[in-house]
Amino acid sequence: MSKIRLAIAGYGNVGRGVEYAISQNEDMELVAIFTRRDPNTIKTAFAGVKVNKIEEAEKHIHAIDVMMLCGGSATDLMEQAPYFASLYNCIDSFDNHAKIPEYFKMVDEAARKSKKISIISTGWDPGLFSLMRVLGMACLPKGCDYTFWGRGVSQGHSDAIRRIKGVKFAAQYTIPIESAVAAVRSCSNPTLSPRQKHLRDCFVVAEANADLDYIEQTIKTMPNYFSDYDTFVHFISEEQFNAGHQQMPHGGFVFRTGTTGKEEHQQRIEFSLQLDSNPEFTANVMVAYARAAHRLSLEGETGARTVFDIPMGMLVATDMEELRAKSL
Amino acid sequence: MSKIRLAIAGYGNVGRGVEYAISQNEDMELVAIFTRRDPNTIKTAFAGVKVNKIEEAEKHIHAIDVMMLCGGSATDLMEQAPYFASLYNCIDSFDNHAKIPEYFKMVDEAARKSKKISIISTGWDPGLFSLMRVLGMACLPKGCDYTFWGRGVSQGHSDAIRRIKGVKFAAQYTIPIESAVAAVRSCSNPTLSPRQKHLRDCFVVAEANADLDYIEQTIKTMPNYFSDYDTFVHFISEEQFNAGHQQMPHGGFVFRTGTTGKEEHQQRIEFSLQLDSNPEFTANVMVAYARAAHRLSLEGETGARTVFDIPMGMLVATDMEELRAKSL
Numbered sequence: 001m002s003k004i005r006l007a008i009a010g011y012g013n014v015g016r017g018v019e020y021a022i023s024q025n026e027d028m029e030l031v032a033i034f035t036r037r038d039p040n041t042i043k044t045a046f047a048g049v050k051v052n053k054i055e056e057a058e059k060h061i062h063a064i065d066v067m068m069l070c071g072g073s074a075t076d077l078m079e080q081a082p083y084f085a086s087l088y089n090c091i092d093s094f095d096n097h098a099k100i101p102e103y104f105k106m107v108d109e110a111a112r113k114s115k116k117i118s119i120i121s122t123g124w125d126p127g128l129f130s131l132m133r134v135l136g137m138a139c140l141p142k143g144c145d146y147t148f149w150g151r152g153v154s155q156g157h158s159d160a161i162r163r164i165k166g167v168k169f170a171a172q173y174t175i176p177i178e179s180a181v182a183a184v185r186s187c188s189n190p191t192l193s194p195r196q197k198h199l200r201d202c203f204v205v206a207e208a209n210a211d212l213d214y215i216e217q218t219i220k221t222m223p224n225y226f227s228d229y230d231t232f233v234h235f236i237s238e239e240q241f242n243a244g245h246q247q248m249p250h251g252g253f254v255f256r257t258g259t260t261g262k263e264e265h266q267q268r269i270e271f272s273l274q275l276d277s278n279p280e281f282t283a284n285v286m287v288a289y290a291r292a293a294h295r296l297s298l299e300g301e302t303g304a305r306t307v308f309d310i311p312m313g314m315l316v317a318t319d320m321e322e323l324r325a326k327s328l
Numbered sequence: 329m330s331k332i333r334l335a336i337a338g339y340g341n342v343g344r345g346v347e348y349a350i351s352q353n354e355d356m357e358l359v360a361i362f363t364r365r366d367p368n369t370i371k372t373a374f375a376g377v378k379v380n381k382i383e384e385a386e387k388h389i390h391a392i393d394v395m396m397l398c399g400g401s402a403t404d405l406m407e408q409a410p411y412f413a414s415l416y417n418c419i420d421s422f423d424n425h426a427k428i429p430e431y432f433k434m435v436d437e438a439a440r441k442s443k444k445i446s447i448i449s450t451g452w453d454p455g456l457f458s459l460m461r462v463l464g465m466a467c468l469p470k471g472c473d474y475t476f477w478g479r480g481v482s483q484g485h486s487d488a489i490r491r492i493k494g495v496k497f498a499a500q501y502t503i504p505i506e507s508a509v510a511a512v513r514s515c516s517n518p519t520l521s522p523r524q525k526h527l528r529d530c531f532v533v534a535e536a537n538a539d540l541d542y543i544e545q546t547i548k549t550m551p552n553y554f555s556d557y558d559t560f561v562h563f564i565s566e567e568q569f570n571a572g573h574q575q576m577p578h579g580g581f582v583f584r585t586g587t588t589g590k591e592e593h594q595q596r597i598e599f600s601l602q603l604d605s606n607p608e609f610t611a612n613v614m615v616a617y618a619r620a621a622h623r624l625s626l627e628g629e630t631g632a633r634t635v636f637d638i639p640m641g642m643l644v645a646t647d648m649e650e651l652r653a654k655s656l
Contacts (some may be wrong), residue, residue: 020589024469045590101653126656128463128597131640133655135456138616138643139609141352251596260612261348262373265604267612269456276593281467284588284595288466308641308651312459313634315466323636325429327461328454 003029004294006287007064009054009084011035011042013248014093015070017283019045025287027317031063058087065297066091066290070283078103085110085118085304089293091286093123100126108304115302122289122307123282124273125149129254131307132271136256140267143258146184148176148197152250152278160225161202164218166210169238171245173201176253187257187266193228200231205241250278288315331357332622334615335392337382337412339363339370341576342421343398345611347373353615355645359391386415393625394419394618398611406431413438413446413632417621419614421451428454436632443630450617450635451610452601453477457582459635460599464584468595471586474512476504476525480578480606488553489530492546494538497566499573501529504581515585515594521556528559533569578606616643 006022008015011033022030023046032050035042039051052060057067067088071077073096084090085107094103104120111118121127129147136145154174161170180197183190190196202219206212216233219226236244251273258267275281289307292314296305313320318327334350336343339361350358351374360378363370367379380388385395395416399405401424412418413435422431432448439446449455457475464473482502489498508525511518518524530547534540544561547554564572579601586595603609617635620642624633641648646655 017589024588097656100656101649104652121656128467130656134640134644134651137646137655138619138640139456139612141612260352260608261345261605263605265608266602267604267609268600268602270598270600270602272596272598274594274596274598276595277589277591280588280593281595284467284469291466306641306648306652306656308648308656309639311637311639312462312466313636316462318465320634320636321429323462324432324634327465328425328428328449328458328634328636 140258341607468586
């Protein structure tokens with residue numbers, strides 16, 4: 001059987017993760033990488049991968065089954081996704097929850113016109129965590145759900161610290177508060193404020209002669225990002241930063257707790273991820289959904305989809321008969 | 329909007345659970361219960377539910393959207409499922425893993441002929457745990473999976489004890505071994521024998537003058553059921569049994585641990601259930617899949633399906649636009 005031919009648009013941490021993810025799946029091959037940078041400056045993980053300028057993407061429509069959009073959600077994807085959806089089946093991990101309806105509409109229109117499929121917002125949140133929230137609602141309609149994130153690096157919060165005068169490098173860890181997780185796990189259905197759910201731990205490298213008190217106070221009082229949380233600021237050296245804060249771990253928990261029956265029996269569903277590399281796991285999830293996009297496209301389906309539309313059996317190469325016999 | 333009209337075939341613990349589950353879902357109503365017993369002897373949970381003899385089931389084909397098959401997997405469903413699939417859209421929780429291919433084929437043929445849909449083996453294992461095993465394979469192809477069950481009552485093992493001479497009542501609890509769960513959770517990918525994964529805890533009420541040593545030895549040496557496990561036998565009084573062992577708790581864990589990328593980063597997916605009532609939770613899952621069966625049927629689909637074929641979004645009443653806005 002011929003392999004599913006994937007290409008990568010945007011070669012950052014997730015793009016590189018997709019390159020590795022494809023190498024783990026025997027039914028797939030990577031046929032090209034597209035970048036906004038000078039292709040000659042890109043060092044791919046595996047030898048022999050063609051790197052092209054992103055403007056050349058439209059020249060390969062007969063050679064690529066699914067385009068993996070690995071740009072950032074803040075600006076790249078809002079522009080790139082409708083363009084690529086007008087040419088290719090696409091997968092992205094768009095993660096700006098508030099803008100998903102607008103983004104979906106835009107991608108859906110482009111994909112319907114091109115008669116292609118786009119599955120948006122794959123990854124783990126949105127993505128697998130979203131699936132678990134809906135599964136919880138379905139199975140325990142009389143219940144509450146809770147999502148905790150971390151311990152993990154939040155790129156948005158780290159960026160917010162970096163914009164403060166005197167900050168050279170910064171890493172912000174979102175950490176779920178153990179007693180809150182324990183309260184949820186005990187099925188006591190607590191009402192939890194943001195401060196009661198997560199704390200924020202910040203590791204900062206300051207410029208020489210920077211005002212450390214100013215930096216710490218600016219972080220702790222920053223609205224939306226930090227002021228609603230217990231926030232801890234640690235000033236460290238550049239060496240400590242490079243040695244201890246270059247990894248991108250993440251993870252979290254989705255809980256649904258509810259009751260059933262006359263005696264109101266307690267029932268609990270818990271899903272958790274512990275990831276040593278957030279971008280690599282996101283990439284692996286995206287690649288699984290690429291398989292589904294390719295199949296839907298072969299069946300003649302068009303338009304935008306989300307993880308809610310995709311049956312689990314479509315994510316694996318194993319045929320349904322074998323899945324029923326071995327995994328059901 | 330008119331409600332989805334469900335009926336129950338078989339009114340045991342799961343059937344009663346389905347009756348309660350329907351009451352938690354505003355888009356559904358229970359229109360009838362069918363039983364092999366004398367309908368006059370059935371006391372339903374809610375007033376006003378019509379109870380009929382099972383032979384009358386075929387007289388109601390225009391009044392029922394989905395039939396919930398709540399009989400046992402050992403004998404009832406092998407006979408009943410093809411019959412009901414020839415008349416109705418059906419949901420069951422058939423849980424004899426080894427016989428699923430044969431069962432699927434039988435139900436599929438009947439449902440194709442009748443142009444109805446049957447979703448088989450819903451519930452939590454098979455069911456939600458199966459979904460998680462496939463999700464794990466999809467997202468971490470380079471990895472291992474592990475399923476642990478319990479702490480919970482195993483009906484099959486309890487029955488096996490009850491067949492021993494001198495045993496009046498028995499409850500067998502399957503208990504995952506904590507150190508094994510911890511080893512899996514640490515991503516060490518251990519190889520675990522049955523004895524290393526679970527222990528078996530048996531609570532037995534003996535007949536007066538029974539030979540307790542004989543009972544204990546017969547349990548501990550019983551092939552398949554107990555001889556491969558560390559098994560503990562506790563003799564208790566009938567009063568103790570009635571007070572402490574009439575509940576049906578269960579649960580368990582599905583893990584997928586794997587690696588990604590050049591540095592072989594460790595990644596872990598964990599799903600767990602803690603259920604105070606196994607039959608009620610099973611019923612709730614079945615009812616969620618009934619919603620999907622009804623929708624597929626309205627779209628003109630026919631034949632047998634499993635949880636692997638059903639998109640998560642089909643399990644809830646919320647429309648897809650709202651799901652994307654609020655749950656993605």
